[in-house]
Amino acid sequence: MTKQIIVLGAGMVGVSTALALQERGYDVALVDRRAPGQETSYGNAGFIQREAVRPYAFPREWQTLRKVIAGSGNDVHYNLAATLKILPTLARYWHESAPVRYSRTIASYAALIQHSISEHEKLIEAANAGELVRKDGWLEAYRNSEKFDKTVKQANTIAAEHGLNVAFYDSQGLQRAEPALNNALAGAIHWLDTWTISDPGELVERYAALFQRNGGTILNCDADTLRFNNNGWQVHTSDGPITASDAVVCLGPWAAKLVEPLGYKIPLFIKRGYHRHYKSESGLKLPLLDAERGYALVPMKRGLRITTGAEFAELGAPPTPVQLSAAEVFADELLRLGAPVESNPWVGARPCVADMLPLVGSAGRHRGLWFHFGHGHQGFTLGPTTSRLLADLITGSSPYIDPRPYDPRRFG
Template sequence: MTQDVIVLGAGIVGVSVALHLRQRGWQVTLVDRRAPGEATSFGNAGLIEASSVVPYAFPRDWGTVLKFAMNRSTALRYDLRSLPAYAPWLARFWWESAPKRLAAAAHDMLPLIRRSVAEHEALISRAGLADLVRPTGWLEAYRSREQFEREASAAERIASEHGLGMKVLDASTLHRLEASLDGGYAGAIHWTDPRSVIDPGALTKGYAALFEREGGRLLIGDAATLEPSGSGWRVMTASGPIEAQTAVVALGVWSGDLARRFGYRVPLMAKRGYHMHYESDGRAALSRPVVDIENGYVVAPMRRGLRLTTGVELACRSRPPSPVQLERAERIARPVFGLGARIDESPWLGLRPCTPDMRPVIGPADRHPGLWFAFGHAHHGLTLGPVTGRLVGELMNGEAGFTDPMPYRVGRF
């Protein structure tokens, strides 16, 4: 069994890479331990972004740092036993978050963010998945009037600079737009360009089904078995070993483990996050995702009910799930959003793969011909999956990439 390329990882990034390579005529086998879209791609807030042009950075004001250090925030929680493992990463993250370096990261990420919606829409049309996506944008909601007014002015500048659609909503206008919200907010910024997905896992599965319809092959296998074989690569699957001249590592946070085996020490750490679905208490339906800025959680309307997704938990992958952060967010969100009974048996836990310089790793491995990387998309994996697939497809096919890939090279670490 020989294929031109093996793509390791059937999350949104791996599936998108496989689709774009197949579209360019490559023989592609997509390999994962489980079905597509059942790991981190399953549990996000369902946002296809176009407005988050500035990456999530380490806070530089001491008030916020102190609040986080007390470990009582809903936006960020840390596991004390895990802090030694995170310390070098956090130090680099803090350094990269200085204003000039953050501006450079935003500049480097802009070409990907700018094309994110269009690249999704192309795949959504081909896959016939329009029923999963809503063009309603999302709301950035503020409880503090002072912070709302300050951030609204900043948002207007960003929107004007980048040509983004946005509206500033005072409390009464916000209530008219989303009648289900029971007070609590001084106002909101309505970013109108993003799309919201009512079932992110189903979207990834839909893209994978399109990949198979267009001649791609999907196999269950273990990416950890990847090894050089002659002038190419071999990996074990449930159907036996397969070989190809080229392999693409798109395993999310697990990509760092595999890259390290071949001598690439990428500082990739997980920002853990939880979600839970709730019944509505009977009030008017929420029509778009709402981000509670001060408390760092999102409530989004999904097929399964209202999905509450938490902020960031810094805890090693081996640490057991903790109910603390979700319970804190739930207490705050319940009266405002009308959260009813929990639907899921237990909270879902996902791992956002994050580099400290806030850029993904996209491109060829420096010292191993035929080995490529596509991982580290942090909070924007769903957003950036298809646009990453396009860039990888262009580069592997010898085409001129739509943007300079140098900012995403693995050799920067």
């Protein structure tokens, strides 16, 4: 008999999970209160970020920390009341970012990231989504030459350790490569292995369409209706209740709240981020991170998308797009940004875990319940990679990556 499974959440992580389980012969119902790819997986920078082998650690140097607390940089913004509420989780994040622990985390993170392109590639081909993909990397640009020289050294080390392709431009080289820029930059690191997507939400939609073409079901449903009864896991969809022996929680930033009443206390917190498109005719070719100003410029279908750094605020709190306003001014210093496309910026939330690793595997206390969330800054990159690992675990196959670092049971 075909095994049935419910996947809760249709972002990049949930849709990839549904595809991976469908491939193993499962009858999958993918449920969400919105259409696929409308939340965090819609609004990101669209990087399938092959070089992101080091997850974002909590700053340990006093200088950086002082800058964050004083609010003098644009990469981090925080709401004090919201930040105080998550202080124990942030303390754990700080603890996990200590050098020895962090180097172990990098090894576990890199073990996932190394599969990110190859796992997406299979889905992009099957979904016939090749025209959304650019394969020529992105630029990490610096204004200050000392800072640039220091980062070049680090980039060389990372590239050598992880077998990555990297190139470097000095100020003139960068100007030749990107004539759209007006000469204000000291240089840039060109990370060559990363792929970028011209419409991240559309890629998720294409993957979801592939899932449906292959016989999968997508249903409108509030995941809060999830209950365990004698027959297994049940949710109430707009088409009525459905039940399956297994359920996978792929609710990104909303996951921890859903599983808390079931007795799971996960140190998940969010870093909000904003985006907006601009009608720039500058002709910027590659995505560019203005590293010292904490925002990215990404050429996309809808225009030139600015994405911002991390904001510590509550999920669902009214938007405070101060980082985006500052980024508009900084971007205007580099190129002709043009008028905004949308009247209001988009806001979303990166689902981050205190130890910087996603949760992939059995929930632990309930039969047939699986966790798959907490991909932080790289959920768009890692969705297909961790989905394959989870499918290995659910089907009892030999896991293609050592699953222990991502085991949800590490949180007791």
